[in-house]
Amino acid sequence: MRGAFNPILAVDSYKASHKWQYPPGTEFVSSYVEARADNSGLALPGTLFFGLQAFLRVLADSPVGDAGIARAASLFAAHGVPFHEEGWRHILKAHGGRLPVEIRAVPEGTLVPFSNAVIQLVNTDPAAYWLTSYLETALQRAVWYPSTVATISWAVKRILREFWEQTSDAPVESLDFKLHDFGARGASSGESAALGGMAHLVNFKGTDTVEALLAAEEFYGEAMAGFSIPAAEHSTITSWGRDGEAEAYANMLTQFGGPGRLVAVVSDSYDVFNAVERLWGGTLRQQVLDMGGTLVIRPDSGDPVEVVAEVLRLAAKGFGTERNAKGYHVLNPAVRVIQGDGVNPVSIRAVLSRLQDDGFAIDNIAFGMGGGLLQKVDRDTFSWAMKASAISVEGDWRDVYKEPVTDSGKGSKRGRLALEGDGKGGMRTVPVDQCPPGADLLRPVFKDGKLLVEDDFPQVRDRAAQALFR
DSSP: OOSSOOTTTSSOGGGGGGGGGSOTTEEEEEEEEEEOOOOSSSOOSOEEOOOHHHHHHHHHTOOOOHHHHHHHHHHHHHHTSOOOHHHHHHHHHHHTTOOOEEEEEOOTTOEEOSSSEEEEEEESSGGGTTHHHHTHHHHHHHHHHHHHHHHHHHHHHHHHHHHHHHHOOSOGGGGGGSEEEOOGGGSSSHHHHHHHHHHHTTTOSEEOOHHHHHHHHHHHOOSOOOBOOOBOOHHHHHTTOGGGHHHHHHHHHHHHOOTTOEEEEEOOSSOHHHIIIIIIIIITHHHHHHTSSEEEEEOOSSOHHHHHHHHHHHHHHHHOEEEOTTSOEEEOTTEEEEEOSSOSHHHHHHHHHHHHHTTBOGGGEEEEESHHHHTSOOGGGTTEEEEEEEEEETTEEEEOOOOOTTOGGGOOOOSSEEEEEOSSSOEEEEEGGGSOTTOBOOEEEEETTEEOOOOOHHHHHHHHHHHHTO
């Protein structure tokens, strides 16, 4: 889809008819966004909120104009639903096309317990009472996906930190490169790769998703959010032929090796165990040691737990290990392993548990995660929803809520809301008039078409890290 962003058309079409469905005299509608429940199976404490600023930057730069209104009028007429053209022309005339809403949100990078409001929005012009819920499609879509990816990535870092504490003497900063984003090619679109890849970079600094780097620069001012290294793929290795496997590996060391450098080589094109034992640990052993950098061996098929365990055993046999202060083996610094196939939070824990049982520190391995990071999530992973919770009719605020007898999990909150923080990471959603002064974590971030707060990437990363170490 091409062309400038038109907020009128970033919508489910049934919402075009909602202007005529509110009670007479309606002036304001207040709604909230929340992640209602953890359906990931990971037993997480909450969701890591991220991505709103990217959407608000686009929204602030995309005021409604004559052409956008005319296009929407034409489309909805042909589509078969009514269109409130008069209301949009009022926004153009009275507000210069900038949307008259106020959005309040928790700071990005905050870990918010499930079933708590992370966003609250309300129209600021009584004539645009219909606008609040009209924005649901675009707003909810803008936050559920990056927040969900950021949360899954954060969950992996929590697992990694657990094994780091038990088995490693390395600085905690080493965790920043333990999960690498391999997901660009498996993402549903370039935009998904950009948003999801950027969300991963809230927690880690390793990525091959270039769109994520561009997004972090554009929306959060981060000149370089992530890093990578030269790496082989099967086509470059197998182009040498099976008889030329050793030469293909040697070429990688010659082209990209050197003091302080890392080079990753996929080694399972034929027989990964033979490659580790007889090629890397035999024919090419001295070249690996002499290059002064680090060879990162990548197995790419089979059962991750069994394959990684055997690859590490063979690498230890060929290159030797040292025991760290916690009593775990660490490979010669000339060699490390990265597992990039079948990787998800469950398999990462299983691999690390096996390595710990075998006496190996987490220092020896990193992971590359693709579809499990950027693609195997949906809105139901954390049951994201946006609901109206209060409405003002002729100056009288009323609670709005749903309470389905068939599904209590789909009940919604009532009234105008605040997210009360206790200063220690705890928080709960309360009626705004019951929140102590200064305790509401929902801060104004957007009003009448203007962005009020712009976080930089280090600020977001710092909040996520604080949640990890609480």
